[in-house]
Amino acid sequence: MNSISSPFPVNAFTSTEYHLQLSTVTGFFQQDDNATDPDRFDYASSNLGLINRTYPSDLLFDPTGTKTQWQRFEHFVRKLDANPGNSVHYKVLFVGRHGEGYHNVAEAFYGTPAWNCYWSKLDGNGTITWSDAHLTPTGIKQALNTNAFWRHALSEAKIPAPEAYYTSPLDRCVATANLTYADLPLPHSCPFRPIVKELLREALGVHTCDRRSTRSAIRAAHPSVTFEPGFPEQDPLWVPELRESTSHHTERLRALLRNIFATEPGMFVALSSHSGSIAAMLRALGHRPFPLQTGGVIAVLVRADRAPGPAPVVPVDPPVPAPDCGSGVVQK
Template identity: 30%
Template sequence: MDATTAYSLHRCKVLHLVRHGQGIHNVEGEKGNHVLLSDEFFDAHLSPLGRQQVDNLRKQVQSCGLAKKIDLVITSPMSRTLQTAVGVFGSEGHSMTVKEENGAKSTLNSPPIVAVELCRERMGLHPCDKRGSISEYQSNFPAIDFKLAKSEDDILWKADTRETMKEVTDRGKKFIEWLWTRQEKEIAVVSHGIFLQEILHTLVNDPSMNTTRFQNCEIRSVVIVDRSSTMGSCHLPSDVSKESVPREEVSK
């Protein structure tokens, strides 16, 4: 039985949590975190492997029927997540652009894609986690809605200070609370490894469940249930299949 049948549908939301495809910083970062301090990786975009991962995930969500169920796509406003969101959930003829390439195609016949600052990666110190200007993104990704961006330039990222994990967790809680203000019921969230992991840690209090770091282009799907005004426990499968996209209960 689908987990949503146990509760009134207006109190449930289905979240499909997606980490971006491999970025150029992920490749070099294997040499050590010190590499990520380089300005070379500013607002890191997808690597060739990352693009292939996005194509593969697109085929999976199309073949299992998930693409037709999603009401809204929320993405972090970073090049690698924008590329992933458009590449996986955009319309046919989608384009995973970076500045030097042609503009992205319109996402007609696909769910709206909205950029939200709250679901960015842990910010500070690493240039790969500093975003570019909103006007540049709007030019490269015209199918994405950037109206919720806080400013034209990145005022959240600090060169000399990195967010604490508690600050990331608190931001994740605000993000979940914001999701409950949305009317959409089935939502894809395209974000980053640390942020997605902290969301699961916030929602999950069962140590046996899968709250490990997301792999690049991994998707995990959960149902959140609004039982009260406070955050409660939740449950996730220990091994989430990308193809079957199972749904498990998460209590709010």
């Protein structure tokens, strides 16, 4: 597609024979609970929000009570998914927001109204550049903090290492994934090999920070990445005049998740994405809103039910133009 005025086929990755209905399974993570304040949530000190509780499989798996909470949770979830011929499957998503980027700094400096109506359309301001925004030093530090969390969690909490890694093609997400998972003591069976997924990117259009670089430039900057099949050289989705609607964004992320469930055999999956796309992902899963700070991470237990017939067509709103600045909005 050349313009988001022609909606992306958001019901892709389904067949005429069946479709996947995705939903959040609650009761296992603090972030599922309405009593958990996202502004006070600390993924590192809360064990990624995993609730301290028992599971039906504990009696046989951990009769002496020596296993960690994550070991018991992993065993429980794998047993849920183990029935042959089951039409229900589960995955645990480790969803991370990229570290602070230069576009975040610019929006904070100019204010959101001026950013949305004027500055976000530019490549930069002559001092900093935010087109396909890179990480700031603070963003790099946030990603390294997440790396330290994983290093400790793998050895002490016995959290299962991701079995697959997916990232948005935008530089700040690829860089965050590399800093987060590189050089960790990962199992040989599950090495860090990030796969770039086009649909995992931020809301489309207008904002140059959300316009991706060419495939060649991404490869040159991040040689370790793998591109999903058919990933094109040029950005096919971003346009300067129109911004993707919220409902279209949600259905795009639903299509992405259906694709991952249909093609990814791993149960524990890491995703490096953006605030808006994580919000869209959670809406698609029926999860409560849970905004993340830059560099933040949450875990989500997802159930996929295989339902007969093609996926229902969900109406989506058309894209919208950037807001008009009016008078007096752009002050700096």
